[in-house]
Amino acid sequence: MGVGITVEHLNAFYGKTQALFDINITVLANHATALIGPSGCGKSTFIRCLNRMHETIPETRVEGNVRIGDLSVYNGTSATLLRRRVGMVFQKANPFPTMSIYDNVAAGLKLNGFRNRKQLDEVVQKSLHSAALWDEVKDHLHKKSGASLSGGQQQRLCIARALAVQPEVLLMDEPCSALDPISTGKIEELIFQLKEQYTIVIVTHNMQQAARVAEFTGFFLLGKMIEFDKTEKIFTNPSDKRTEDYVTGRFG
Amino acid sequence: MTGIAVLTVLLVLLPLFAIFAYLVYKGIGSINLAFLTQTPKPVGEPGGGMANAIVGSMVILGIASLLGVPLGIGAGIFLSEYGRNRYGDIVRFVSDVLNGVPSIVIGIVAYGLVVMRQKHFSALAGGVALAIMMIPTIARTTEQMLLLVPQAIREAAYGLGVSRWRTTLSITLRTATSGVITGVMLAFARVAGETAPLLFTAFGNQFWNWKTDQPTAALSLQIFTYAISPFDEWHRQAWAGALVLIVLIVAAVAAVRIAVRHGTLARA
Numbered sequence: 001m002g003v004g005i006t007v008e009h010l011n012a013f014y015g016k017t018q019a020l021f022d023i024n025i026t027v028l029a030n031h032a033t034a035l036i037g038p039s040g041c042g043k044s045t046f047i048r049c050l051n052r053m054h055e056t057i058p059e060t061r062v063e064g065n066v067r068i069g070d071l072s073v074y075n076g077t078s079a080t081l082l083r084r085r086v087g088m089v090f091q092k093a094n095p096f097p098t099m100s101i102y103d104n105v106a107a108g109l110k111l112n113g114f115r116n117r118k119q120l121d122e123v124v125q126k127s128l129h130s131a132a133l134w135d136e137v138k139d140h141l142h143k144k145s146g147a148s149l150s151g152g153q154q155q156r157l158c159i160a161r162a163l164a165v166q167p168e169v170l171l172m173d174e175p176c177s178a179l180d181p182i183s184t185g186k187i188e189e190l191i192f193q194l195k196e197q198y199t200i201v202i203v204t205h206n207m208q209q210a211a212r213v214a215e216f217t218g219f220f221l222l223g224k225m226i227e228f229d230k231t232e233k234i235f236t237n238p239s240d241k242r243t244e245d246y247v248t249g250r251f252g
Numbered sequence: 253m254t255g256i257a258v259l260t261v262l263l264v265l266l267p268l269f270a271i272f273a274y275l276v277y278k279g280i281g282s283i284n285l286a287f288l289t290q291t292p293k294p295v296g297e298p299g300g301g302m303a304n305a306i307v308g309s310m311v312i313l314g315i316a317s318l319l320g321v322p323l324g325i326g327a328g329i330f331l332s333e334y335g336r337n338r339y340g341d342i343v344r345f346v347s348d349v350l351n352g353v354p355s356i357v358i359g360i361v362a363y364g365l366v367v368m369r370q371k372h373f374s375a376l377a378g379g380v381a382l383a384i385m386m387i388p389t390i391a392r393t394t395e396q397m398l399l400l401v402p403q404a405i406r407e408a409a410y411g412l413g414v415s416r417w418r419t420t421l422s423i424t425l426r427t428a429t430s431g432v433i434t435g436v437m438l439a440f441a442r443v444a445g446e447t448a449p450l451l452f453t454a455f456g457n458q459f460w461n462w463k464t465d466q467p468t469a470a471l472s473l474q475i476f477t478y479a480i481s482p483f484d485e486w487h488r489q490a491w492a493g494a495l496v497l498i499v500l501i502v503a504a505v506a507a508v509r510i511a512v513r514h515g516t517l518a519r520a
Contacts (some may be wrong), residue, residue: 056410058336084413094404098427107414111422158408165412 002030002199003069003168005050010064012045012054019045021223023064027216032191032200034210034231037220038246043203044091046220047171050201051086052079064162068169084112087162087198091174093154095146095161101137104146104157108165123164131160131188152183159190163198170194176209188213207247211235219243272498279495282488288496292458292474298485301495304460308375308469309497312454313444315379315464320386321436325425327387328394328432333420344392345513351388358384359449367453375461375468378454382446386439393435397428433512437505444501447472471497 012020026203027033035043049056050064066073074081093169095104103110105124114120124141128134133156137144146157155175162170172191176184191200191213204210210217211231218228219240227243228233235237238244245251286301293300327347331340362381367373401424409419425432443449450456455467456477471493478490 051411053407053410056407080415082413083411088411090404090407090411092401092404094408096405096408096423096427098429107409107423108414111409111412111414111418161408161412240322 001168002195002197004029005199005201006065006067007050010046010049010062010063012042012049012063014057015059017102019223020049023225025218025225025252027201030195030212030214031198032195032202033216033218034214035201035203035220036205036246037205038251040204041220042223043218043220044173045090047173047201047203048249050169050171051083051088053088055079067172068095069106069173084108085167086169086171087165087167089155089158089162089170089172089175091177093151093158093178094106095149095154095157097145097147099146099241100142101144101146101149101157102141105160105164107161112165121168123166124160127160127164130163130190130194131156132186133157135159150183152179152186155179155183155187156190159187163194167198169199169201172200174205176205177205184209207235219246221246228232265500275491275498279488279491279493282492283495287489287492291460295483295486300489302469302471302474302489302496304457305469305471305474305493306496306500308457308461309444309471309500311375311464312378312382312450312468312470313440315376316382316386316443317385317436317440319379320383320439321390321458322435323383324390324439325386325394325432327391328398328435329420329425331391331395332398333416333424346397347388347391348385351392354448355385355446356448356451359452362449363452370465372465373453373455375378375464375466376453378450378470379464381453382443385443385446385449389437389439389442393438394428394432397431397435398424400431401427429512433508437508441501441505444504445472445497447476471500478489506520 007023007025010020010023011018023046035046037043045054050066050068050073054060054062062074064074068082068086071077071082071085096107099107102124105127106120109120110125125134128137133153136153146154149157176187179187188209188214191202194200202214214231216228217231217234219226220232221242227238229238229239233241235247238247269362286299288300288301289303290301291304292302309337327343333345334340335343359381360382362377366377366380370377392435405427406419406424409423410416414423450470454473456473457467457469461468475490475493475497476485478493481487
């Protein structure tokens with residue numbers, strides 16, 4: 001089951017440059033929340049703060065509180081344990097190039113010491129089903145490498161890989177930005193189904209996509225969260241003039 | 253354009269083939285069962301072989317690889333994953349300098365470090381000398397190959413909750429395996445024919461020796477001794493030894509390549 005996310009007074013820095021300013025947000029469990037905004041506004045930085053990926057870049061820093069379910073992200077929780085509960089799908093599909101499809105999906109469990117072959121088989125099959133990829137790859141799980149799939153399939157493989165660790169939250173950083181409309185449609189459909197079991201936070205440049213998949217939408221501008229509300233309200237009747245300008249296409 | 257490319261390829265391959273052909277021409281006549289199974293005969297007696305030197309070379313190279321490969325790969329991992337700072341720069345500089353140190357100097361160092369202490373010339377000392385020569389090549393190629401692995405691949409592993417060292421070993425290093433192996437093989441092939449660093453370390457031996465703390469024969473040393481001798485028979489055997497050495501190096505490199513290819517396929 002998914003869990004909720006609470007963010008309080010979050011500030012993030014790259015060296016001396018501040019990228020996020022005092023972000024406060026509550027994300028409901030088992031819903032999809034979209035983050036929109038022009039390039040460089042801090043939405044990717046924001047979701048990378050949720051699973052502490054931000055700190056893997058040298059000389060970065062985070063202040064503030066993030067709670068994921070009952071877990072306090074920046075107070076004594078180990079980053080590796082946290083990331084097993086908060087899965088991530090990246091902008092560009094990044095399957096492990098030397099591994100087979102099976103090993104890609106099983107990687108998270110195997111590398112963390114899980115060895116039970118039978119259970120691994122089950123998890124791999126279930127995850128590939130959840131990612132709507134099973135039928136396309138079931139005949140060559142062990143023979144084909146993850147890198148031999150098409151772009152859209154690779155991205156769904158990465159989703160399956162993230163799901164295999166059985167996270168509670170799934171972060172998606174522009175998961176469709178490199179995909180054609182058909183693959184994009186498949187992934188959006190997937191997000192709809194995944195909501196039942198996971199809490200989803202998705203960064204997107206595509207406003208129609210936000211409108212299609214998310215119940216809640218946040219609008220970022222220059223490192224600040226300008227507005228956070230129900231998706232319908234953001235797109236039809238936003239409270240802030242800047243949000244209105246952005247969603248109506250007057251800038252950005 | 254294609255013509256120029258083909259021409260340059262031929263120019264590059266020509267010396268290799270020329271050397272190989274000349275070695276076969278000069279050496280093949282002296283290679284027989286006795287050459288591969290017997291130890292050298294005293295001067296004046298015909299026959300005899302280099303069996304002890306062939307085995308000795310394998311032992312010395314085995315010791316060198318056992319020491320040099322893990323250290324070199326370890327240093328390469330440090331440089332690429334943890335060495336984007338001043339310590340890394342220092343290690344890079346030192347390793348480049350080490351790469352330029354004449355091999356005879358490295359032989360003297362191994363003499364001081366191992367031979368003086370053991371009070372014996374030994375296969376171990378020879379292995380240490382060759383290992384020191386392998387390390388910088390392996391370290392720098394490993395570093396380069398690991399840097400070629402996209403950051404996105406590491407992030408994918410971090411995102412799954414895989415720790416940093418586990419990511420380095422099981423994801424980054426594994427993705428770069430074939431490049432790292434190339435570096436190891438380059439270093440191996442380079443030291444396999446080295447003579448100077450073995451002069452005061454392994455020393456050479458006319459007889460069988462199975463102990464790693466005793467003077468040990470090596471093909472390169474045997475070739476050297478025979479080639480500067482005044483006897484025609486020994487000259488012929490030196491050519492044969494050179495041919496065997498080259499064939500052994502090619503075989504070792506090919507075997508590792510094939511093994512690695514099969515290994516990755518079986519796992520993938």
